[in-house]
Amino acid sequence: MKLLRSILAASAACLAFAAPAAHAEDLSFGIISTDSSAVLKQRWQPFIDDLNRQTGLHVQAFFATDYAGIIEAMRFNKVQIGYFGNASAMEAVDRSSGEVFAKVLYANGDAGYKSVLITNVNSRFKTLDDVFRNTKDVTLGYGDPNSTSGTLIPGYYLFAQHNVPVNQTTFKTVLPSSHEANLLAVVNNKVDIATNNTIELGTLEKKNPELFKQVRVLWTSPLIPSDPLVYRKDLPEATRQKLRDFFYHYAKTDPREKQIMAGITGYAGFTPSTDAQLNPIRQIALFQQKQKIAANSNLSADDRKNQIAAIDAKIDALNASSKQ
Template identity: 55%
Template structure:
């Protein structure tokens, strides 16, 4: 073998070694990346309040799964949905309406559902006012709407927006923004504080936030009057991206489904979030009642829309009815 051939042979070996080295580094980087999970929390309250509630749970998750858990608190629900869409968040706690959006837009699926400390899997939307207000019934609200400053939830909130919009307004062919003096969107915590401070006259909320206040500041709950309570809403889901590493999914699911089954400290951590008591396995099927509710809301609005022609209305209603039939 001459010197030139020997040189080419050495270069070939060196190139192969470099290629293998680069591949190994890339593989290890991918492995490291897969072990880092960004967990999104919707803005039912301020980021500081949510951080205080959820960080002990995330610390336990990191310790028991070996994963690096990074929390993500957005100022609104859409922030978490969009972050999951672009894979900046891989796992999230959503309400059902927000979970529905994530499933449809963010390559996501439901894998678990929270259980309350009493063993139930549901909660209710509420309509609240201050005890000093003159409004004692729903009829009082409707009859005096033009004098009322109204607080409603994030547009992607189930109990703060979708449920009250359907039951309180859509069924009566009403639009909140057309009947009240003012309407402001805010999270549950902010709407609760606004009612207590008399910054709004009436606001949508839910039993999770109400009962949390009842446990922590019972003297403030005495300042609230419940004007309306909705039918039962399925409790909140945990959602992950479909393309998350199966081995990582298994670690997370095992941790979540076994959490707080017997450990008093774990039970205390969940109790401080929203009086949660554990989790059960779930799927996208839990979102079906919410999808139906959204479609019924749209159907009611279209049916009462005097600006649409008969043909337009018939076509739009037929499309919604087909979607409803597909969910049965």
Template identity: 45%
Template sequence: MVRKLIASAAVAVTALVGGVAQAEPNYKPLEKDPTVINFGIISTESTSNLKEQWIPLMKDMETALGMEVKPFFAPDYAGVIEAMRFGKVHLAWFGNKSGMEAVDRSGGEVFVQTSKADGSQGYYSHIITHVDNKEINKLEDIFKCDKSMNFGIGDPNSTSGFLVPSYYVFAQNGIDPKKCFKTVRNANHETNLMATANKQVHVAANNSEQIGRSLKKAPDAASKIKVIWTSPLIPSDPMVYRKDMSKELKSRIKAFFLGYGRLGDVAHAKAVLGGISDGQGLFMESNNTQLYPVRQLALFKNKLKIEGNDGLAEDDKETKLSEINQKLSDLKILVAAQ
């Protein structure tokens, strides 16, 4: 009975996209295994910086698999999600929110996740301001909502740059950013950090990985920002591949990632990993269950939004809240079963 209940909940949860159900997956099936692996990288910072970090790993993957591995970059997270959906990307590095979108909409499957060089996993979302800003020292200081401040938020598919601050910073405090700030602009982590350091925005969302990387690569800019809020721990980033590739090819890809830095030229691989983000460690075993916390977060955010919508008819509100509560209940079963 318990197994049936868990299976039923799992089916319901896989239909969630940010808390909204989709009837059928809407992605283009692969006709056969690719002869060239297209490797997608989400746009957390400039393409030139991302190439410097990830192409050495792709070259090693190319050697290990004996097949060409081509990088795929897009100006926003949605570009990589959509490319995977239409079979133009076969494997990608995502955050948890964009990884969830890839699983739900693009035929994706989580197979490993990143870690830190010390073996720890997870990172944090931050709200930052300029170090010289004496008027902003804590979260409450940005809630005067007189439209005097410019706010930099992340890509809409970013976990730490958008979803986490949207829920913890704004939804839980009953704040609508568009009504609170003079401007709200979407940008990647690197751009938001630099805009804060250069006083182009008063406040911005960011994360511990970008701050750590900037301390290494742009210390002058990093020294000009201060953190005024830190989120709960966010699960480490997932690596996602198309689930309709053959088991053989998926096994070879997974073996490469789990062996990288553990087998062969360990020193070289660890040096490559150390150059990614703020210093990455070995890849760890994972699957779609790592997305459960972000699914819960998206549902809670939508629930708060519906509860605070005075323009919604009570019957409609009750129906929508009932649907969300059922999905949260399903997720609770799945989390408990882990």
């Protein structure tokens, strides 16, 4: 009996030690709010289950109502891994100790996706000229402030090119929301026009062809690099290696894994990437800052000149690094 009690005690001690070790690395995986949390959870949970099973890590999904929620959560170490758009990844790298380590691959072979401006097929807007003829009579469904395809890209390539700032003065109403909400608002005639992207349109066409027929595309942007994955730079190297090994090899051959990736948003897996993929987005953001400074009448001529020169230097540095 003494021997039995000793064995049981030793076993209990081993279990007590082993239990915390099994979950020694509790991580949160932040996923930007392109859709509702319920939809995102349904799409991503099977992938996260595989992540835990194959790496031995204990990863839980983290959702927020906006992109800033994921950026701030990573900043305060509440989130250690994140699925971002390029603009929000830029914020995570600059403000939240983040580092790009991977980007998604698309099942159709595309190297990225595109921003679009959409309207209802039965709306009065047939062309961009119809939109910009009198924007004060137009209700715009816009993206999250940190959205690449919903805000940054159309803000630069579309609205800035037409000298139309996106605000409540130039438009009748501006309603920032998620891609999913903006798409449904167009389908249901709740807004006149809305920004979105080709990924969401492709998903709608596949899942609900009849609703897709209610959408007219008025404008399409240049190609946007595919969405990046970011982890905190202060994660242990062993943990980062586990994550890299998992993401780089996931869904390469296994049919079940391929099905899971296709169910997220038509993805085919992941490939290595670095912070350098954000350079084109940085250039656009800097150019927009430059425009704001040039138009700021509260600045003196010298201040305006010095601030613009500082931004030009950053743009030149990005151009140089992109050529290396």
